[in-house]
Amino acid sequence: MNNVGEVLNDVDLKNYTSLKIGGHAKYLVKPRNIGELQNLLEYIHENNMKYLVLGNGTNVILDDSDFNGIIIKLDYFKDIVFCENEVTVGSGVSLAFLSKTTLNNGFVSLGFASMIPGNVGGSVVGNAGCYGHEIMEFVKSVEVMDKNGEIFVIDRKDISYGYRYTSLKDKYIVLNVVFTLSKGDVNAAYEEIIQNNAKRMETQPLNYHNVGSVFRNPENASAGKMIDDLKLKGYTIGGAKVSDKHANFIINNDNASFKDFVDLINHVKKEVKDAYQIDLVVEPSIIKWDKL
Ligand SMILES: Cc1cc2nc3c(=O)[nH]c(=O)nc-3n(C[C@H](O)[C@H](O)[C@H](O)COP(=O)(O)OP(=O)(O)OC[C@H]3O[C@@H](n4cnc5c(N)ncnc54)[C@H](O)[C@@H]3O)c2cc1C
Numbered sequence: 001m002n003n004v005g006e007v008l009n010d011v012d013l014k015n016y017t018s019l020k021i022g023g024h025a026k027y028l029v030k031p032r033n034i035g036e037l038q039n040l041l042e043y044i045h046e047n048n049m050k051y052l053v054l055g056n057g058t059n060v061i062l063d064d065s066d067f068n069g070i071i072i073k074l075d076y077f078k079d080i081v082f083c084e085n086e087v088t089v090g091s092g093v094s095l096a097f098l099s100k101t102t103l104n105n106g107f108v109s110l111g112f113a114s115m116i117p118g119n120v121g122g123s124v125v126g127n128a129g130c131y132g133h134e135i136m137e138f139v140k141s142v143e144v145m146d147k148n149g150e151i152f153v154i155d156r157k158d159i160s161y162g163y164r165y166t167s168l169k170d171k172y173i174v175l176n177v178v179f180t181l182s183k184g185d186v187n188a189a190y191e192e193i194i195q196n197n198a199k200r201m202e203t204q205p206l207n208y209h210n211v212g213s214v215f216r217n218p219e220n221a222s223a224g225k226m227i228d229d230l231k232l233k234g235y236t237i238g239g240a241k242v243s244d245k246h247a248n249f250i251i252n253n254d255n256a257s258f259k260d261f262v263d264l265i266n267h268v269k270k271e272v273k274d275a276y277q278i279d280l281v282v283e284p285s286i287i288k289w290d291k292l
Contacts, residue, residue, distance in 0.1 A: 004040040005031035011071065017057035018117065019252050020209040021261060023064045023289075028071040034175065037072070038149035044070060045147075050292045053173050055122025056094065059284045061211060064258040067289045074121060077175060085181050086140060091121025091174045095128070095135075108184030109138045114193045115200055117212075121174040127161050131196065136161045140180045144172035151175070164216065164283055205243040208251035214265060215248055215280040223272075223280055224248035230271050237264040262286060 001007055007029050013022030031037040044051050050069035054060070077090030080101055087107075089098055099114035112133040116123060127136045141155045152172075160167040168174060200206065215223035227233070227247035235242045236253065238260030243249040250264055269280050 001027070001029070001043050002039070003036055004043060005029055005033075005036040005076070013057075013062050013067070013071065016054060016071070016073075017060055017062055017211075018209060019057075019061060019211045019256075019261070021064055021252060021256060021258055022062035023066045025067040025071045026069060028073060030073045030075050032076045034145070034151065037074075037145060037173070037175075040070070040072065041145070041147065041149045050289065052287060052292060053121070055091070055119035056117060058117045058212060059122060059126055059128075061258065061261055061284050061286045063287055063289045065289060069289065069292070072173070074119075074173075074175070077121075079176070085183075086178055087181060088176055088178045089120050090176055091119060091124070093120045094118075095120060095123050102179075102181055103186050103189055106183050106186060107181035108186060108189045109181045110135075110179065111189035111193060115197055120177055124174055124177050125166055125169045126164055127166050128164070134163075136166065138179045138181065140178040142168065142174055142178075143176040144168065144174055146172055203246055205245045205249050205251050208243070208253065210243070210249050210251050211284045213248045213283055214250050215268075216283050218278050218280070221276075221278070222248075226272050226276055226278070227268055230275055232268055232271060235264070235267070237267065240264040242268065 007027055009027060011025045011028040013025055014020045029040055031040055051072055053072045074092040077092040079090045080093060081088045082105060087102060095113045095116050095118050098120060099110045102110050112131045116128050118128055123135050124142060127134050129135060139156050141153050143153050145151050217223050224247045232242050233247050234244050239252060239254040239256030240260040241251055241253040243251050265282060272278055272280050
């Protein structure tokens with residue numbers, strides 16, 4: 001593997017996800033630029049290998065068997081370039097850092113995203129959001145690479161997207177994103193962030209390894225409330241547990257395995273289906289190596 005970037009061997013993926021679940025990957029590669037990423041994709045195709053692009057690992061539940069493939073991380077894609085009311089951002093930039101940097105430049109649009117713990121690439125492909133906003137609202141265009149190493153710029157109008165979804169997912173590697181931003185009252189935005197942060201600390205089990213909300217809220221209903229009403233808070237399978245603090249969080253309470261976690265998700269889904277005839281949809285991606 002030549003000129004593909006920084007290569008790490010036999011990597012414990014637990015250390016790369018917020019949930020701290022995952023097997024060992026044969027390689028984890030961090031290309032330093034577009035050319036190295038193209039070389040890496042060529043190597044992958046020539047050797048008929050599987051790969052997964054990982055951002056900050058806060059929206060994935062990773063298989064804990066060993067992965068005889070390549071994890072790609074775009075940690076070196078870290079540029080942030082302002083041009084009037086637009087900012088072009090590398091997909092490896094953390095959303096929290098981007099939110100703060102844009103606020104410090106007088107732009108309030110991405111203030112809502114300051115507590116979403118993902119990177120820009122992962123957040124755009126999943127259209128992350130909270131407090132009535134979603135990231136695609138502010139995207140002007142996205143620079144992507146396809147599986148053959150070809151690069152395209154896609155305007156927002158050509159991307160289909162909705163609640164925690166875009167058509168980019170599993171199709172392209174996001175390289176850079178251009179956001180259109182608006183100026184506003186930065187002090188008020190920071191005040192709102194402080195209040196929202198306090199609310200999250202109070203209501204979410206942030207001192208346990210977790211993957212954020214596990215289920216999407218069905219239309220006009222709260223997944224957390226349904227699970228809470230079914231008295232499932234505290235329900236445990238192996239090391240995985242429905243949080244006592246917030247019923248829509250499942251925590252890695254004690255060295256949970258992938259199976260513990262998925263079994264508990266399925267148990268909760270079944271209980272909700274039996275009680276309410278609603279099929280809950282899982283928000284994070286459940287990644288099985290043999291399905292890649
Ligand atoms: C405590 C906590 C709070 C959270 N709060 C919120 C919230 O308020 N709102 C919200 O929407 N989410 C929330 N999340 C979930 C998560 O942080 C977001 O979904 C985030 O945007 C995921 O980004 P990531 O970089 O961690 O993606 P990852 O988990 O690394 O990846 C997610 C998916 O995107 C793909 N991907 C990653 N990078 C790229 C790329 N460059 N190109 C193509 N595909 C890529 C991966 O293959 C994977 O399928 C929360 C999670 C936690 C743990």
